[in-house]
Amino acid sequence: GQQLNQSPQSMFIQEGEDVSMNCTSSSIFNTWLWYKQDPGEGPVLLIALYKAGELTSNGRLTAQFGITRKDSFLNISASIPSDVGIYFCAGHRAQKLVFGQGTRLTINP
Amino acid sequence: KAGVTQTPRYLIKTRGQQVTLSCSPISGHRSVSWYQQTPGQGLQFLFEYFSETQRNKGNFPGRFSGRQFSNSRSEMNVSTLELGDSALYLCASSSPTGTDTQYFGPGTRLTVL
Numbered sequence: 001g002q003q004l005n006q007s008p009q010s011m012f013i014q015e016g017e018d019v020s021m022n023c024t025s026s027s028i029f030n031t032w033l034w035y036k037q038d039p040g041e042g043p044v045l046l047i048a049l050y051k052a053g054e055l056t057s058n059g060r061l062t063a064q065f066g067i068t069r070k071d072s073f074l075n076i077s078a079s080i081p082s083d084v085g086i087y088f089c090a091g092h093r094a095q096k097l098v099f100g101q102g103t104r105l106t107i108n109p
Numbered sequence: 110k111a112g113v114t115q116t117p118r119y120l121i122k123t124r125g126q127q128v129t130l131s132c133s134p135i136s137g138h139r140s141v142s143w144y145q146q147t148p149g150q151g152l153q154f155l156f157e158y159f160s161e162t163q164r165n166k167g168n169f170p171g172r173f174s175g176r177q178f179s180n181s182r183s184e185m186n187v188s189t190l191e192l193g194d195s196a197l198y199l200c201a202s203s204s205p206t207g208t209d210t211q212y213f214g215p216g217t218r219l220t221v222l
Binding site for chain 1: 113115142144151152154157164165167199201209210211212213214215216218
């Protein structure tokens, strides 16, 4: 099925470092969403972006909707141990969500 | 407000059997979408229901079906189970204004032996 190109696939960082991940697509999306998933659980919505160019923050998280509507990034500042997990981007178009393959974040204390 | 609930959380079946999974959306949400998550394929869209009608469908075989009830609760059914159907099945609901922002349940882990 169609997937978004999400990178990096995995990250190994030290606690306190900043994190950046992004998603790109050849298609235009109307909405970009970022989710975090812990093992054995469903994805939890972190940030929703509805307009091209929109920059939105949620605590230490910041995400942007690319101006071309074909990409989005998520930044996490000053990472803490509970940030560990898999982060997914998702683009919404034609009443469907299309997901990236995920970025697995591992934090060394 | 209670979140999306899914039952059962875990299920073990054998090849050839059929299975029914249940999803209760967030109160007031009328759209329910279903996804299959596997390590190899990631999150794949199965179908979406709105007001008891299937509004959208992904590229899955006809063995995968669903329905939605008048209270917006939804079920999905998989018939003639195959080993490759082992996955985490996720349900998501979205607000009355549209399907843009979806909230996921905890999922049902299906293992086919």
